[in-house]
Every structure is written in structure tokens, then in C-alpha cells.
Amino acid sequence: MQSQKTVANLSAKIAKVYVSEEDRAALIEKFLPLVKTVVDRMKIFLPSTLDLEDLYNVGVTGLMTAVRKYDGVQAAAFPAFASMHIRGAVRDELRRMDWTPRSVREKAKLVREALEGLEQRLGRPALESEVASEMGLPLESYWDLLDQIRPVSFVPLDEVFSGEEGGESRLHDKVSDESQENARESLEKREVLKLVAEQVKKMPDLPKKILAMYYFEDMRLAEIALVFQLSEGRISQIHTQAVLSLRSFLKRLNNPNICS
Numbered sequence: 001m002q003s004q005k006t007v008a009n010l011s012a013k014i015a016k017v018y019v020s021e022e023d024r025a026a027l028i029e030k031f032l033p034l035v036k037t038v039v040d041r042m043k044i045f046l047p048s049t050l051d052l053e054d055l056y057n058v059g060v061t062g063l064m065t066a067v068r069k070y071d072g073v074q075a076a077a078f079p080a081f082a083s084m085h086i087r088g089a090v091r092d093e094l095r096r097m098d099w100t101p102r103s104v105r106e107k108a109k110l111v112r113e114a115l116e117g118l119e120q121r122l123g124r125p126a127l128e129s130e131v132a133s134e135m136g137l138p139l140e141s142y143w144d145l146l147d148q149i150r151p152v153s154f155v156p157l158d159e160v161f162s163g164e165e166g167g168e169s170r171l172h173d174k175v176s177d178e179s180q181e182n183a184r185e186s187l188e189k190r191e192v193l194k195l196v197a198e199q200v201k202k203m204p205d206l207p208k209k210i211l212a213m214y215y216f217e218d219m220r221l222a223e224i225a226l227v228f229q230l231s232e233g234r235i236s237q238i239h240t241q242a243v244l245s246l247r248s249f250l251k252r253l254n255n256p257n258i259c260s
Helices: 003-015 021-045 052-069 075-096 102-121 129-133 139-152 183-201 207-215 221-228 230-252
Strands: 161-162 168-170
Touching: 003 102, 021 075, 021 139, 021 221, 052 075, 052 102, 102 129, 102 139, 129 161, 129 230, 139 230, 161 230, 168 230, 183 230, 207 221, 207 230, 221 230
Parallel strands: none
Antiparallel strands: 161 168
């Protein structure tokens, strides 16, 4: 087993040496459209005031970083490798721009708390109108609030965080290789996925379909909006509450005492 790993590591190093500048330039040219695809798919989490053209340019730097770091092994895996670096470059730029000020995070916390309390009482995903009523807001004001907190409605796997010893790392570095997970971890993961799938089924038809189109059919925000003949902003609002609802559900799964 050790000898096989040694051979694999040596092969990777040799492959890296022989990825020529011409090959790297060809990779950049071939996967340049991937930048727009990745940034457009991130749009559902971004404030509407952001200039996407600037983010496309930042995404290109992420693609160039990916090409520079790519070792030439498993060519089929390059799109995923590049996508990770494109997203990382865009998020670094967003952090530099301070795109989620404290006031937005505080508003997001209020929505999450209202959503969690309401769904615990209802025993099902809450409707937008129900959350708005819970917060004492007109529905239109609640929709505006969803627009404002959209950027903090998820935690990406490649978000940077500080380690216990002061260093920085990324969440995807902490996620175990699926090929290495033990039987217990595999069983627990399948059980959680099953519970999440059941929770999604309880959602109203529209958010359920939007989640399916976005995460499983890889449809862009504009494409989903076209299907339902709604604005992209309205699709984003529905998506934001659905994601917050699932996060609340997962929080209760991880901490059953919340429900008591």
C-alpha cells in the first residue's frame, strides 16, 4: 500500500513538471466560460447592487490560479478544481469589499430566530407570510428583508476560518474524503440526507421546485425565473427563506435540546 502511494505521488510530481505553459494557456481559454457560469450561479447569494462584471474579472484570476496550481492529474476533475478557486477568488473580493456588514448579520439573526421558533411550533417549514406575521412585518417588508440578508443565508465549504492554533484553513479541508469515510459516518450521512429530503418534501411546491432546479438541475437564477414567470429577485427571496429553513432544521438535528 505504501509503495502504491509513493508511486502515485511520484507520478503526480512528474505530471506537474510536464504541464507546459502552452497547456496552461489552453486550459484558461477552454474554461473561461466556466467563470461566468460559476459567478452567475453565485448570484443568488449576492446583493443586487454588486457589479457582476467586476466579479467576472475577479473570477478569471481564480481560474488562472487554478491553472497554475493544477498538477495535470485527472483532467476530468479540473472543472471542479477550477470552480472552487473561482468561488474562492470571488469570496475573497467580497470579504475585501466588506459585503456583509454587522447590521446585515444582525438582521439575518433576527430572521433565523423567528423562523426557528415558528417552525418548532408548527412542526413544518413556515410560509413567508407566517414568518412575516411572526416578526410583525408586512409581507412586502419581509421580502425586502430577505433581499438584504441574502448574502448570509449560507456557509460555503471554502469559507476561510481561524484554526485553534491561530492559522487559517478552509472548511473543505476539514471535510473527510468520501472514499475514506467509515461505515458509521456513511450511515449517518445517508440518514441526514434522508431527513433533509423529507423536510424539503414538506415545503410548499414553489420553493421545493426552486431548490431542485438550482441544486440538482444546475439551472441559473434567470432560467428559473423564466420558468415561473417571476423576477429573479422574487426567486432569490423564496430561495433565501428555503435555505434558512433547512439550516434551522439541521441546527435542530445537531442540537436536539433546542426543541425541548
